[in-house]
Amino acid sequence: MSDHKPSVLFVCVHNAGRSQMAAAFLAHLGGDRVEVRSAGSAPAETVNPAVVAAMRETGIDLSAQTPKLLTTEAVQASDVVITMGCGDACPVFPGKRYLDWKLEDPAGQGVDAVRPIRNEIEQRVRTLLTELGITATA
Numbered sequence: 001m002s003d004h005k006p007s008v009l010f011v012c013v014h015n016a017g018r019s020q021m022a023a024a025f026l027a028h029l030g031g032d033r034v035e036v037r038s039a040g041s042a043p044a045e046t047v048n049p050a051v052v053a054a055m056r057e058t059g060i061d062l063s064a065q066t067p068k069l070l071t072t073e074a075v076q077a078s079d080v081v082i083t084m085g086c087g088d089a090c091p092v093f094p095g096k097r098y099l100d101w102k103l104e105d106p107a108g109q110g111v112d113a114v115r116p117i118r119n120e121i122e123q124r125v126r127t128l129l130t131e132l133g134i135t136a137t138a
Contacts, residue, residue, distance in 0.1 A: 006132050007035040009078035015040025015067035017048045017106040018084040021118055024060045025125040029136040034129075037074050043067035051106055054114040058122070080128070 008026055010019035015038055023038035030036070044067045052062045075081055080097045085105060092098065101124055106114045129136050 005033065005035055006080065006134075007037070007078045008080045008082065008128070008132075009074055010036075010038040010082050010084065011040065011070055012084040012105075013040055013042050014044040014107065015070075016044035016046065017051045017114075018101075018103050018117065018121065020047050020062055020065055020067075021051060021055060021121045022082065022084070022101075022125055024055060024062055024065075025122050026128070028060055029125060029138055030129055030132075030134050031137050033134050034132065037078060039068045039070035039074055041070050043069050048106055048114075050109060050111045050114045051118075053111045054106075054118045057111075057115075058118070080132075082128075 010022040010026075012019040019038040019040065023036045026034060027036045047062050047065050047067065055062045075096070076093060078096065080099065082099045082101055084101050084103050101121075103120060104113075104117050106117050126136055
């Protein structure tokens with residue numbers, strides 16, 4: 001059994017919606033057994049308010065989060081890189097596991113439209129935890 005803590009990076013263009021929700025779910029469900037990062041190739045000023053509201057419904061508070069710029073260092077430090085519509089802006093390094101999650105973009109949508117995206121992300125994160133050999137805490 002390895003003592004290595006897996007590291008996951010979620011990437012979308014603005015780091016204001018999908019990647020923020022995925023990172024929050026992974027941190028919430030994986031606890032300190034996984035290292036979580038999120039970033040965007042062209043980060044927005046703030047996290048999408050509808051995303052913050054939809055996540056608040058699950059008991060997860062994103063109100064203090066800020067979008068972050070994707071860096072080569074963040075990719076290099078991650079075991080798994082999950083892209084969500086960042087296209088060719090995400091650098092590729094050998095030895096990393098890359099997944100591309102096709103998800104609707106919550107930008108410009110209300111909470112009602114964000115909920116199904118949020119729910120799909122949660123299910124994908126739970127599957128990822130299982131693949132990493134980590135039992136979800138909730």
